[in-house]
Amino acid sequence: MAKDILFKVYDLRRENPKSLASPPSKITSHRMSKEEWARTGSAASAVVSGPSKVTKSRRKGRKTAKKPIKKAPRTAAGVLRCTLDEVMCLHCGRTGDERECGAKCSREFRKVNFLPSSAIDIRGPGELGYGAWTAPNVTIKKGQWLEEYLGDLRPLPTNLDAAARSSDSLYRIWIPETAIIDAEKAGNWTRFINSSCRPNVKPWGEFVGKRHVVLFQALRDIGPEEELVFQYGAKWFEKAGFLCRCGVSEEAHMPGEKGKGKGNEGEKGEKGGKDKKRKSAKKI
Ligand SMILES: C[S@@+](CC[C@H](N)C(=O)[O-])C[C@H]1O[C@@H](n2cnc3c(N)ncnc32)[C@H](O)[C@@H]1O
Ligand SMILES: [Zn+2]
Ligand SMILES: [Zn+2]
Structure with missing residues (x-):
């Protein structure tokens, strides 16, 4: 079970560290509700328990293809497991079908890279x-890789647009075809990263130890006492129903509006080599 402790916060001049008044839970690994995953018929909740087999139907004596049994995942690791042959582990460089890659890669990657x-x-x-x-x-x-985005893992809605509209949470990042990470009630420090049209970090959808992860990476060198910010995107602000007040211009604005909020400085030239395949994680 994930740890449930409070966040310590400083006022903006670093005086009086104190705990958040109505705090989200500070967790060190994802949370998920087995019941919620068992209830939903989301395709993403399905884990194939074995290869499809051809068996003989007893009644008619005909050969029929037995459908793979789909089980709702019971753990966060089960939700995020990815064994597709073509995916490559960011830590060891092995692909999905190689046995040596697994939880050890996740542990080592975290130890070597994260702040x-x-x-x-x-x-x-x-x-x-x-x-x-x-x-x-x-x-x-x-x-540099900074941290993983953690939260409550929620099944993908069957109609993503409708569900995205109906959810009040503004702390959600979507892993395509897998799950939504919702850090409204529980997360780590990354849940506090605000949006800016001049971002200095970026979330990526990656694979480490055969697991889907959303990782924050620095887009440029970052100095002491700088705020970490990423670009949530215009869609997020449309859904939230307010404008960006990141300070790139005096007025509140929609990211991407002409002249305002366009700067993705630091990002250009960042993607190299295998990064071509890397997918930026979407906030919804
Ligand atoms: C993921 S949270 C970030 C952490 C949040 N500031 C907090 O105190 O929990 C997103 C919320 O932060 C605020 N926010 C972050 N970036 C913003 C921006 N550029 N313009 C306006 N509001 C922003 C909004 O209230 C938004 O709902
Ligand atoms: Zn690996
Ligand atoms: Zn902005």
């Missing part, structure tokens, strides 16, 4: 609520 929790301060509340900042003396290099 220690002391590197990030949650500060606020400010104009955009709370935000995630680099702590004093912390610098981040362009290209």
